Amino acid sequence: MARYRSGLETRQRILEATRALLGEVGLEGTTLKAICDRAGVGAGSFYNLFASKEEAVLTVVRAAIEAVDVGHDSDARRRETVESLVDAYLGFVTSEPTLARIYLQAAVAWGLSDPGLAARFARHQAQRVERVTAALLRERPELSSEDARVRAELLLSALNGLTVNWMLDPRVDLPTHRRRLLALVGVGGAVPSG
Amino acid sequence: MARYRSGLETRQRILEATRALLGEVGLEGTTLKAICDRAGVGAGSFYNLFASKEEAVLTVVRAAIEAVDVGHDSDARRRETVESLVDAYLGFVTSEPTLARIYLQAAVAWGLSDPGLAARFARHQAQRVERVTAALLRERPELSSEDARVRAELLLSALNGLTVNWMLDPRVDLPTHRRRLLALVGVGGAVPSG
DNA sequence: CGCGAACTGGAGTGTATGCTAAATTTTGAG
C-alpha cells in the first residue's frame, strides 16, 4: 500500500488519469496501458498501489457518485430548497461533464448488469429522492408526503433524462427546462397554467 | 452475402443471439465467440454474413431504435394522443426490456463517444419530440408551440429517466408515474393542484 | 445430374489486454 509521500502522489496521478480517460474515451478505451502512459507510470507501480484496474475505475466512479450530491452539512440541509438542489445538480453536470458522464455511463452500462452496483445506484437515488421530497414539503406543506415523493422522483428522473439528452445534443436548452421543470413540479416561478 | 435460404436463416439466428446477449450481459460480454456459440454457428459462417462484429451489433441497435417508436402510419398519427404515445413507450419498455436496455446502453455508452451515433440519437429524439408536440397541441390548442415543445421534451426526458431508474430498481412504480406525468404536463387526468 | 457459387465449421493468426516477476532505486525512521 501507499505509505510514502511519493506513493500517494502517484496514486493521485493514476486516479486523475483514469478519470480523464473515462470521460474522454469511455470505459472501452480506458485500458491499463492508457492509464499508465497518461499517469507516466509503469504497470508495476500501478499494481503496487491498486489491486486491479477495476479498483481504480470503481474508485473514480464512487467519487463521481458522491460528487453529484456535493456539500451541505445536516444543518444547511434544513434550509435547502428544491431550486437550490436542482441548481446544484445542473451546476455539477455543466461544470464537470466528465464526471457526470462517468456516472451515467456506469449506471447504465454496469448497473444494468451488476446487481451489486445497481443496488448502490438505487440506494443513492433513494437518498436524493428523500432530500428533494423534504425540501418540497418544506416549501409546499399542503402536499401529502406521497404526492411530494412522486413529484421528487419525477423531477430527478427528468433531470437525469435531460442530462443524457444534453450530452447527446448540447443545443438542449437547460436553463429553460430548468425553469419549466420547477414550474411543473409547482415550485419557484409561476404555477403551470393547466 | 446471403442469397440462399439457409444463409438468411443463419443471419437471423445470429442477430437474435446478439440481441439476447446485449440485453443479458451488456456490450462487454457480447463477444464473437459468445454470439457464435449461442447461434450454433462457426466463426467462418459469421463472417460470411457480416463484415464485422460491429455490423451485427449496430444492426441490432438500429432495430432497437426503430422499435421504440413502433407503428402508426401517417394517417393514424393525426389521431394519436399524448397518452397513447406515452403508453406505447412504456409498453415497449416493459414488454421488451432487453431492447430498451440495448437502446439506453448504446445511447449512453457509445453515443457519448461516437459523434456520428450521437447525431443519430439526437435526430431520433427530435422526431419523437415533434410527434409528442403535435399531439399535445391537438389536445390543448391554447398552448403556444414553444410551450408545447418544451413540455414534450420534458415529458420524453422524464420517460427516459424513469426507464433508467426502473431498470436499476424494478420497484419504481411506473403506472403511478405515468399518471402523474400526464397530469403534470397537463393532459389526460386531473389538472395539477398548484 | 453438373457445376459454380454460397454456406459452414474449426483450427489458426496476430494483437492487445490485464497482470506478474524480478531486479533496481528511493524513501525515511532509528
Added chain:
DNA sequence: CTCAAAATTTAGCATACACTCCAGTTCGCG
C-alpha cells in the same frame, strides 16, 4: 549512515479477443 520497506521500471506471461484461411458441404439453377 543503515537498512528494511516501499516504490518503480522493464520484460514478459497467459489469456481472450476479433478476425482469417481453407477444406469440405450444401444449395439451386440450367
